[in-house]
Amino acid sequence: MVDKGARRTRHQKHHWAFQGLLSCGHCGYTLVAELKKEQYVYYHCTGNRGKCPEKYAREADIAEQFGSAIKAIQLDGEVLGWIKAALKGSHEVQERQHREALASFHEQYDNLQKRLDAIYLDKLAGKITREFYEQRSNQWRREQQDILRKIEKHQDANWAYVDEGIRLLELAQRAAILYEKQDMLEKRRLLNFVCSNSIWKDGKLIPNYRKPFDLLAVTNTEYQKQKAISSSETAFLILLAPLRALIPERLAYPSNRSIHDYC
Numbered sequence: 001m002v003d004k005g006a007r008r009t010r011h012q013k014h015h016w017a018f019q020g021l022l023s024c025g026h027c028g029y030t031l032v033a034e035l036k037k038e039q040y041v042y043y044h045c046t047g048n049r050g051k052c053p054e055k056y057a058r059e060a061d062i063a064e065q066f067g068s069a070i071k072a073i074q075l076d077g078e079v080l081g082w083i084k085a086a087l088k089g090s091h092e093v094q095e096r097q098h099r100e101a102l103a104s105f106h107e108q109y110d111n112l113q114k115r116l117d118a119i120y121l122d123k124l125a126g127k128i129t130r131e132f133y134e135q136r137s138n139q140w141r142r143e144q145q146d147i148l149r150k151i152e153k154h155q156d157a158n159w160a161y162v163d164e165g166i167r168l169l170e171l172a173q174r175a176a177i178l179y180e181k182q183d184m185l186e187k188r189r190l191l192n193f194v195c196s197n198s199i200w201k202d203g204k205l206i207p208n209y210r211k212p213f214d215l216l217a218v219t220n221t222e223y224q225k226q227k228a229i230s231s232s233e234t235a236f237l238i239l240l241a242p243l244r245a246l247i248p249e250r251l252a253y254p255s256n257r258s259i260h261d262y263c
Contacts, residue, residue: 017184018043018062021191025201027052033059043200057200063184065205066191066198070179073172073194073209073216078232079223080169087165102154109147112140165212172216 016033023030024045031043034056041059045052075083116137123133175194179187194213199206209217226234 015185016041017059017188018066018191021188021195022062022198022200022205024052024054025199025206026054031057031200054201055203057203059184061203062200062205063187066187066195066207067176067179069198069205069207069209069217070190070194071176072207072220073213074176075169075173075216075220076223076232077173079220080173083169083219084166098154102151105147105151105154109144109151112144112147116140168212169216172213 018031019033020030022043027045027047027049029046029048032046034042034044036042042056043059043062044056045054119128119133119136122128123130175190179190182190194210195207196210198208207217
């Protein structure tokens with residue numbers, strides 16, 4: 001009995017921190033983990049296409065480079081405030097346009113209904129032929145159905161993205177600190193929320209961010225470049241137009257996940 005238990009202990013499965021998060025930049029296959037000397041963890045390509053030029057990578061080196069990738073989504077405090085304001089402003093504009101569109105659709109529907117009521121009375125009074133009545137009434141009912149579909153589409157719109165998006169932005173600000181303090185498995189959980197199918201090539205990490213973290217990484221990089229040659233506010237104003245267009249799109253469907261999946 002003791003021997004069997006001992007065998008089970010020796011063959012227990014390990015929970016590798018980064019396995020499944022990285023692909024080889026040479027072969028495209030997933031990097032797998034391997035324990036060396038019962039204490040050092042290394043990652044390497046599976047080599048399913050033959051001998052791969054990618055060298056073994058220490059888990060500590062991968063963890064360090066993922067840490068840098070996490071820091072890349074951490075915006076300056078003032079920029080975070082500007083993005084929040086832009087997000088809320090965009091939401092207010094879209095919400096107003098949403099209300100105006102719904103009011104217009106309802107008005108169009110009611111006008112068509114008035115026409116249908118009037119033409120029906122004309123038919124009863126013998127002012128128009130039955131064929132003319134059926135032709136026009138069928139046309140207007142089809143238009144009403146089109147309007148109902150537009151109303152339904154607008155009512156199904158996701159207007160919760162502002163609160164969800166702000167929470168994601170705040171998570172991005174805390175992510176680097178969280179990552180530094182966490183153990184390897186918690187690091188994996190955070191990385192799986194922020195990244196997907198990242199690449200490891202020639203000893204370097206090429207992170208692939210999920211939405212909206214891809215936007216934050218690009219924005220932060222461009223902001224730092226512009227900030228180096230101009231003021232912080234000017235740098236942000238240069239990025240404001242594309243941000244206004246991209247932020248609602250990215251945050252409306254953040255990573256196809258909810259912030260509650262992580263927090």
